Amino acid sequence: MPSATPLYDVRGRGFARRAPVTEAWAWIDDRIVPPPARSLPLVECAGLRLAEAVMALGDWPPADRAAVDGYAVAAADTLGAGSYNPVPLTAAVAVTAGDPLPPGCDAVVPFEAAQAVGPFVEAIDAVAPGSGVERQAAWTRAGSQLLPAGRRLRPGDLGLLAAAGWGAGYGAGYGMVPVLPAPRVRILLAGGPKAGAPEQLGAMLAALVGRDGGAVEAVEDRTADLDALAEAFAQPGADLILSAGRTGTGPDDVAPVALAQAGSLDLHGIAMRPGGSAGLGLAGGVPVLLLPGEPMAALAAYELLAGRAVRRAAGLPAGLPHAATEVVTARKLVSEIGSVDLHRVRLDDDGRVEPAASPVWPGLAAAARADGFVLIPAESEGVPDGVPVTMYGFA
């Protein structure tokens, strides 16, 4: 396939320019939209976003019913009952929670408040009318909103929808929930022998994609083969493609060339540290993010670029999903004008942050002790000590 855009080939030449991170974000925000809404069974909906508000299908409960296990009675028949004054319940009907109330009954005496004496039943506690009874629509009324459009479904929401009758039989299609399906994300590894083995970068990226609401379509190892990579970019079936490795300026850094061959390389070289050799473009209309192969750089480029693409494709808020806390620097964070620097930081005993590792040379053991990261904007040379910054917590 011919290249759709002129390619500035950085191999052996270096980057002529690195695009601001904001330009990459604008590219992502302009081109990536959630897949169309679908109706899926509740069991597939955990973590997905509601495409529209979910309304109660009917009154719940659909009619007055027993709320507890016990004996359905007319409350008046229990008047004066107590443990020293058992009152015979001649008209009592044993019910379990959810049973309709028999005619003439307005309360349920729980088994604990009754005793069986041979074939007869006595109340040992009085109940008021309505006690032990769930009124029709006590939980929710037909047509009322249960969950708003855009809600990311929590485990408890699934139980709530079950409780509201989604799945309890309201006719055809019951239990199908209108959601934005998880985008199918293809992960292509072009690491080769010098970086970590491909499946290792795949482990990290798959975990990150899952965190951000994507479904991993495939993890494929294409090593540094230009044509194999171009073919994998062009293959249909994914909503979004991430590649890792081979984005730099060496002769075998074929990922940008492969993307240009499969479609278009729209940006290559982003003004960020680490991860500055990242790129992005389109292949067959599908957005492709090129991440560096060095794992710490790949992580930074994922967090700053690819994660945003995955979240937008999932219909989730585009911003960083990490818990953001305002903290004060205990030491200077040095940065470079012209690039967004991702500083791994750790909290000291006073709850202030100090650098855990340099953006450029992370030092692995140090990076492992990081509690989160701080982003230093491109226009800043760094942050002195004693200054408030936002820390994005790792989790």
Add this chain to the structure above:
Amino acid sequence: MPSATPLYDVRGRGFARRAPVTEAWAWIDDRIVPPPARSLPLVECAGLRLAEAVMALGDWPPADRAAVDGYAVAAADTLGAGSYNPVPLTAAVAVTAGDPLPPGCDAVVPFEAAQAVGPFVEAIDAVAPGSGVERQAAWTRAGSQLLPAGRRLRPGDLGLLAAAGWGAGYGAGYGMVPVLPAPRVRILLAGGPKAGAPEQLGAMLAALVGRDGGAVEAVEDRTADLDALAEAFAQPGADLILSAGRTGTGPDDVAPVALAQAGSLDLHGIAMRPGGSAGLGLAGGVPVLLLPGEPMAALAAYELLAGRAVRRAAGLPAGLPHAATEVVTARKLVSEIGSVDLHRVRLDDDGRVEPAASPVWPGLAAAARADGFVLIPAESEGVPDGVPVTMYGFA
């Protein structure tokens, strides 16, 4: 199989006693331990807990090497180079990041700081010795600790292990990480027609088990069949079993009887609202948690009891995983002495909490607006307004 414990059968009688939540926690903590440590490929380790500290397998990098793509040089040869004073690099060798430094070289001129003139290369910027070079062990030294024992592996940790050479070839078994494997959790549904359809409760419970570090072994619908349920309790293959439904005092509440038949019913009836019909016991040595079938009660019993069991079985901290924040009550939270009440609460515009739903009658639409929950201890009648409480946030 004969019952191992005398069964107090609550069917048609009611609960004689409900055990304090702390007694249930002690039962869980005494009997549930993580499965033995295993070595698993990195790609299967996301979210698992390290069984032991991970040490660096070797120096990383294993020798001095190029840190950037460019020309390996003796730094002294670039002295005085600038864009108006190109200096010919007669001994330059093109390298890519990760290549070993050729003999006699002590720096790498990035391609951006060089220009090709026909077959020759000129430096247009001077470099200092060590520039563009990663020294042996700059990232980590053989035998140093990368990650501590007990660490729950984050996505970035997987990249870090990849960067440290786990998977890059240190001999047999490379890339295998010592972890506590996810406990296999069987989910048995005994809902029947009145509760939500079984697969719906399964959706909620599977999502919760995943959140707490468990792997769902199977979700099986055994409806209200006593023998089928007892058989599913006794079936080997799970580290932990959760059942949902049929725990109450009605004639078809067979789950406790089935557990007694398959092993032992150690507690039935827990002093908590909602979810007070929960129970626990053992079947073939495997802990079994009985959760109510009403979804909101099942959720509460999961959060207060089963989640703790799953987390302990995964080697994770037993406490609630929800983000805990200290908030002040905007309104009274009414509770019942003798039971732990789980109050769903929402934050008002002033950041104070008000009840979103009663523990007993949640009111679904209201519950959906809850931001989290507050636990009122058994010895408390409730909390007046203006009092600090801990909110556990839903997510």
